[in-house]
Amino acid sequence: MRSLLMTEKGAALVMALLLAVVGTIALGTAGALAQGTARSADRWREMGSALYVAESGVNAALFKLKFNPAGLLLRTYPQDPPSFSAGAERVGTGAGYEVWVWRDAANPLYRHVVAIGRRGGVRHHLQIVASPAQATPFGGGTGSAHPTVLAPAGLAPMGVLDLSGNQTYYLGNADGTPKAYSFTAIIARSQARLVLRGPVHLYVVGHPTIEPDIDLKGGSRLNIVRSGSNWVAGDPRNLVIWVPGNITIRIDMAGNTEFHGGIYAPHSHLEMSGTSSLVGGVVVATQNITGSAVLVADPRMTNIGWPVQAQLDYRARDYR
Secondary structure (H helix, E strand, O other): OHHHHHHHHHHHHHHHHHHHHHHHHHHHHHHHHHHHHHHHHHHHHHHHHHHHHHHHHHHHHHHHHHHOHHHOOOOOOOOOOOOEEEOHHHHOOOEEEEEEEEEOOOOOOOEEEEEEEEEOOEEEEEEEEEEEOOOOOOOOOOOOOOOEEOOOOOOOOOOEEEEOOOOEEEEOOOOOOOEEEEEOEEEEOOOOEEEEOOOEEEEEOOOOOOOOOEEEOOOOEEOEEEEOOEEEEOOHHHEEEEOOOOOOOEEEEOOOOEEEEEEEEEEEEEEEOOOOEEEEEEEEEEEEEOOOOEEEEOHHHHHOOOOOOEEOOEEEEEEO
């Protein structure tokens, strides 16, 4: 009887030891699995955070393309250093991004953007192709929902551009390269003639006492060229008037005035009367055309590009 009890106790002890060993192994395995799961969760968290950081870099690039395109360094990934970067001060401790922006070889309006975001030990590569929502200034339509154009930095107004007295006036660079001017107002009278030596951009900022700010009358002819003994229309792409920012002015054309070019004044009013003619392109908030005045859209104006100071909205065409 005593031997039987000893045998049963020994078997119970062995079973208890076995259960203890199995339990220890199970707990160890569960702990290892828990640690692995935690590490995996941390890894996934960092991957998601790195993606968000990269997206922040892309958004920063789109912001710079709109509001500071002149100050944005165009650099190609991966051979160049980044166009700009940011660290913890912008995207938090342990995070940062580097961004490259460069011009598309086939379409100069497009921009390639690569952003590499990092969080902890994880990096995420994000690339888009961005294009302006409005490709050209004179794509048609009126109203104030147009990109804002700013005058070039350091281009101070030269006062009033006064064209009068049946005389010929010249603007532009002698070598035919583009030239920009800034004036408070433009007045043309008495069959005055404006001849351009090359592409000319006139920024009109408005005059505190002159109304209308652009006043073209009296048979004045803007952007004409000599052809033998006659004066004929010049290429309208060579003359563009920009009214920068949110400035509102009044533009009047009357009599038998000719204007060959573009007027970009999305917050302003255009008044045409008599036999005046405007051939080129116009973007204004409102317009009133009476009498025999004519406004003719020239398809060549769609080739006019945005000045570098235009605040363009870019949209992503390709996201990967």
